Amino acid sequence: MTFEGENMSLQGRKHDAAYNFAYLDEQTKRMIRRAILKGLAIPGYQVPFASREMPMPYGWGTGGVQVSAATLTPDDTLKVIDQGADDTTNAVSIRKFFERTAGVATTEATDAATVIQTRHRIPEAPLTEDQVLVYQVPIPEPLRFLEPRETETRKMHSLGEYGLMHVKLYEDISRHGAIATSYAYPVKVEGGYVMDPSPIPKFDNPKLSDCPAIQLFGAGREQRIYALPPYTRVASLDFEDHPFEPSKADHPCDLCGSQGSYLDEVITDDRGGRIFVCSDTDYCRTRREAGHTGPQGAPDAEARS
Amino acid sequence: MTTPLLQVRGITKFYGARTGCRDVGFDLHPGEVMGIVGESGSGKSTLLGCLAGQLAPDAGEVLFDTREAGPRDTLTMTEPERRMLARTDWAFVHQQARDGLRMGVSAGGNVGERLMAVGARHYGDIRAQAVDWLGRVEIPDDRVDDRPTAFSGGMQQRLQIARNLVTGPRLVFMDEPTGGLDVSVQARLLDLLRGLVREMGLSAVIVTHDLAVVRLLADRLMVMKDGNVVEAGLTDQVLDDPQHGYTQLLVSSVLQV
Numbered sequence: 037m038t039f040e041g042e043n044m045s046l047q048g049r050k051h052d053a054a055y056n057f058a059y060l061d062e063q064t065k066r067m068i069r070r071a072i073l074k075g076l077a078i079p080g081y082q083v084p085f086a087s088r089e090m091p092m093p094y095g096w097g098t099g100g101v102q103v104s105a106a107t108l109t110p111d112d113t114l115k116v117i118d119q120g121a122d123d124t125t126n127a128v129s130i131r132k133f134f135e136r137t138a139g140v141a142t143t144e145a146t147d148a149a150t151v152i153q154t155r156h157r158i159p160e161a162p163l164t165e166d167q168v169l170v171y172q173v174p175i176p177e178p179l180r181f182l183e184p185r186e187t188e189t190r191k192m193h194s195l196g197e198y199g200l201m202h203v204k205l206y207e208d209i210s211r212h213g214a215i216a217t218s219y220a221y222p223v224k225v226e227g228g229y230v231m232d233p234s235p236i237p238k239f240d241n242p243k244l245s246d247c248p249a250i251q252l253f254g255a256g257r258e259q260r261i262y263a264l265p266p267y268t269r270v271a272s273l274d275f276e277d278h279p280f281e282p283s284k285a286d287h288p289c290d291l292c293g294s295q296g297s298y299l300d301e302v303i304t305d306d307r308g309g310r311i312f313v314c315s316d317t318d319y320c321r322t323r324r325e326a327g328h329t330g331p332q333g334a335p336d337a338e339a340r341s
Numbered sequence: 342m343t344t345p346l347l348q349v350r351g352i353t354k355f356y357g358a359r360t361g362c363r364d365v366g367f368d369l370h371p372g373e374v375m376g377i378v379g380e381s382g383s384g385k386s387t388l389l390g391c392l393a394g395q396l397a398p399d400a401g402e403v404l405f406d407t408r409e410a411g412p413r414d415t416l417t418m419t420e421p422e423r424r425m426l427a428r429t430d431w432a433f434v435h436q437q438a439r440d441g442l443r444m445g446v447s448a449g450g451n452v453g454e455r456l457m458a459v460g461a462r463h464y465g466d467i468r469a470q471a472v473d474w475l476g477r478v479e480i481p482d483d484r485v486d487d488r489p490t491a492f493s494g495g496m497q498q499r500l501q502i503a504r505n506l507v508t509g510p511r512l513v514f515m516d517e518p519t520g521g522l523d524v525s526v527q528a529r530l531l532d533l534l535r536g537l538v539r540e541m542g543l544s545a546v547i548v549t550h551d552l553a554v555v556r557l558l559a560d561r562l563m564v565m566k567d568g569n570v571v572e573a574g575l576t577d578q579v580l581d582d583p584q585h586g587y588t589q590l591l592v593s594s595v596l597q598v
Contacts (some may be wrong), residue, residue: 043510199428199458203450204586206457209464210449210486275464 039296045059051113051139056107058138064088067103068106068261072252075263080225082176097130097155098256100172104153107168108134113141115149120157120298120315127155144318156219158240160319161298163249167265171234176262178222178232183284200231200274209278218283224271225253231262231270236270239282245270287312293330346512346544350472352391352401354384360568362389365401367563367573374538374545376559376576378552378591384422384517384568385548392546393433393514394423405512415576420483428458432505436517442489443503448475449485450552455508472582474503478533480497495572499533506537513538519554531557552595554579564588 071085076212090098118126122144148163154172221238274280290311299312314320347369354361362384385414390396404412444527454473519527564572572585
């Protein structure tokens with residue numbers, strides 16, 4: 037996973053010598069790599085692995101961090117995003133964690149990164165074959181809230197009994213008139229396993245399919261790893277008369293004017309003021325630097341400079 | 342003579358040293374309803390579990406006349422094949438409706454589940470069939486989006502029946518379908534079952550301790566005691582002229598009102 041022309045990480049950076057490279061010991065990383073390889077060999081299958089205690093609480097991305105730790109090499113450039121943003125608490129602390137324990141180069145630019153750990157989003161910029169996308173997964177089992185018994189859900193996966201998944205979508209339509217599931221929208225991988233894509237908005241679901249990058253999913257508390265090899269066909273479940281629709285706020289980005297990116301609604305005051313901005317901060321900044329401006333973008337950009 | 346839909350041969354099931362049922366065999370022809378009666382602990386539920394593929398018997402075979410390949414032993418089928426049968430050609434009506442229903446899912450979703458499990462992917466069609474079936478079991482249209490928790494016991498049982506019959510099964514297993522219901526609700530349910538069985542040409546195996554139920558529904562009757570079949574024959578014949586001592590006791594124990 038070398039990035040041509042950038043090898044300063046080899047000489048320039050050093051990780052804290054008190055830690056093994058990327059925090060985990062070599063045996064643990066080998067164990068996780070075996071699980072990753074198995075996951076890649078059986079796309080969408082949840083591989084159990086011996087999840088370790090990490091120096092952060094469950095729910096803060098311990099699964100993703102372990103997968104990243106097993107994936108990183110000293111030559112890699114790491115990007116960490118949380119809800120699309122590089123500057124939120126979770127993203128900053130995980131980035132610092134790997135700067136300290138692995139000494140790898142870090143970046144906020146999607147196209148400069150070789151490993152991207154993400155929570156709840158897929159970057160807007162298209163990914164390439166040189167990249168690995170690592171998802172943090174809270175609950176890897178898409179059938180969990182429909183069938184509480186693990187023994188039964190495993191049997192349902194192994195026999196491909198996914199009728200229940202459609203019962204959930206049926207209930208959505210009968211109650212709300214449309215499929216109301218808007219994130220963690222279940223997908224079928226290469227006509228085989230049904231998979232939880234982690235809580236990404238369903239707007240991002242189409243990007244899962246036929247993606248050139250390797251996609252790895254790590255659930256620390258639930259001790260599961262699953263994966264999508266590059267160019268895997270991933271279909272979102274739906275009904276013939278209620279087809280899958282990726283949805284977003286019907287609005288352009290107020291800062292960069294993008295019509296096609298996923299938006300966050302930000303409350304700006306206590307008098308009902310609100311703006312819609314790209315949730316992918318790198319994408320938004322790149323566009324603004326290229327001269328795009330949204331309805332409220334110009335004054336904001338002036339204020340910053 | 343047609344091929345029997347179900348041929349049961351020497352079904353034996355032990356729980357450790359104790360006997361569940363021993364060497365039970367019978368043939369069930371298309372459109373025929375077999376009643377199995379006996380007291381608690383006589384092995385009738387064990388037998389039903391073995392027939393429906395929910396328990397693995399220690400000996401015996403259960404030949405089911407499949408649509409594709411004729412009679413096949415369901416006990417040596419692969420798990421996916423057996424579960425496919427259980428979703429399509431078989432139905433299982435539990436005594437407790439909540440064992441057979443998804444209580445957190447609307448009535449329509451409950452009925453639609455089997456359709457979706459066999460590949461239906463058109464919401465409008467699924468819903469239309471669900472509404473049609475709710476009508477057939479006398480549940481009003483406007484209850485289609487209510488959860489079974491909001492239904493009375495009798496409605497839950499009728500919903501369970503609709504959920505099971507929606508894929509047009511050929512063989513229905515029923516475990517005390519009228520247990521726990523009051524008599525007037527029982528009577529309506531029996532009426533409904535009788536109508537459906539006749540109309541759809543269903544074959545059924547009904548386990549019950551209620552002789553009135555088998556008198557109304559079953560063509561033939563097996564009486565079980567301590568895991569063994571002690572008497573078998575036409576329902577009216579067994580009930581009107583019981584031969585075995587236990588059957589005589591059973592028939593004479595029915596309260597006359």
